[in-house]
Amino acid sequence: MAQVLHDSLRKKGVGGFDKSEENLMKQLYIDNLPKHIALIMDGNGRWAQKRKMPRNVGHKYGAEALKKIVMFCNEINIQILSVYAFSTENWRRPKTEVDMLMKLLIEYLQREIDLLNRNNIRLEVSGDMEYLPVEVRSAVQKGKEVSKFNTGLILNVALNYGGRDEIARAARQIAEKVKNGEYNIQEIDKTLMEKHLYTSSLGDPELLIRTSGERRLSNFLLWQLAYTELFFTDILWPDFDRIHLLEALCSYQKRERRFGGI
Ligand code: IPE
Ligand code: IPE
Ligand code: MG
Numbered sequence: 001m002a003q004v005l006h007d008s009l010r011k012k013g014v015g016g017f018d019k020s021e022e023n024l025m026k027q028l029y030i031d032n033l034p035k036h037i038a039l040i041m042d043g044n045g046r047w048a049q050k051r052k053m054p055r056n057v058g059h060k061y062g063a064e065a066l067k068k069i070v071m072f073c074n075e076i077n078i079q080i081l082s083v084y085a086f087s088t089e090n091w092r093r094p095k096t097e098v099d100m101l102m103k104l105l106i107e108y109l110q111r112e113i114d115l116l117n118r119n120n121i122r123l124e125v126s127g128d129m130e131y132l133p134v135e136v137r138s139a140v141q142k143g144k145e146v147s148k149f150n151t152g153l154i155l156n157v158a159l160n161y162g163g164r165d166e167i168a169r170a171a172r173q174i175a176e177k178v179k180n181g182e183y184n185i186q187e188i189d190k191t192l193m194e195k196h197l198y199t200s201s202l203g204d205p206e207l208l209i210r211t212s213g214e215r216r217l218s219n220f221l222l223w224q225l226a227y228t229e230l231f232f233t234d235i236l237w238p239d240f241d242r243i244h245l246l247e248a249l250c251s252y253q254k255r256e257r258r259f260g261g262i
Contacts, residue, residue, distance in 0.1 A: 027250055034249070036078075038205035049078050076171060087219055089219060128161075167197075211237045213234040
């Protein structure tokens with residue numbers, strides 16, 4: 001009989017859950033949790049607007065929500081959490097908002113890296129770092145460096161990330177290698193493509209969660225999500241907590257994944 005999440009956490013001495021969280025954890029089998037979860041953290045702006053506050057306040061609370069979800073994913077032994085932090089299309093926002101998002105990213109990386117490190121969490125990034133402000137790049141570099149030997153959760157932050165750009169970049173790199181004679185054209189297949197994606201060492205997510213009621217991918221992990229289970233919730237990102245994650249996991253465990261078979 002497979003072990004349920006509740007018993008496994010109790011054995012580890014992890015506690016502090018309320019009744020409804022416990023109820024969900026009693027329904028979840030630890031051998032059928034997704035290894036890799038992708039997360040589109042959406043709705044920060046609307047969360048703030050609902051409270052008559054500037055959008056940036058929503059981003060601040062969003063960062064707090066992320067911190068808690070990261071810790072929880074680590075506790076329940078999720079292996080990889082890929083979070084969409086800034087898309088290649090988010091540059092279209094007003095400069096003041098973009099600047100504030102960059103500032104928050106730097107703060108988050110600098111402030112939380114010790115906590116991530118203490119909890120054995122490894123930082124990774126996906127996206128084009130070249131055009132990001134130098135402070136963001138150095139915070140990322142430092143975070144990756146100090147956490148590189150950690151063996152717990154991999155927190156993969158998608159930063160200046162776009163799925164179409166990622167695929168075009170992979171094609172460009174492969175074309176270059178064909179030109180140099182490293183590969184011949186017949187060798188180009190999906191495995192080779194995957195080797196040239198940002199996520200080459202991470203594999204595909206089994207579950208994608210998007211908050212805020214939008215039901216689209218917004219250019220996130222287009223290649224990797226081909227057979228991923230999708231979970232959409234109306235909760236705005238700053239309100240998303242453990243219970244919502246547990247609900248998504250329960251929904252995931254009820255699904256039958258067929259991958260084109262029967
Ligand atoms: C998600 O929240 C955070 C980022 C895109 C960086 P939004 O800022 O998109 O919030 P809404 O969708 O406008 O409410
Ligand atoms: C997706 O959210 C990007 C991130 C969460 C970073 P957006 O708010 O940018 O997506 P759209 O514009 O609603 O599709
Ligand atoms: Mg949005």
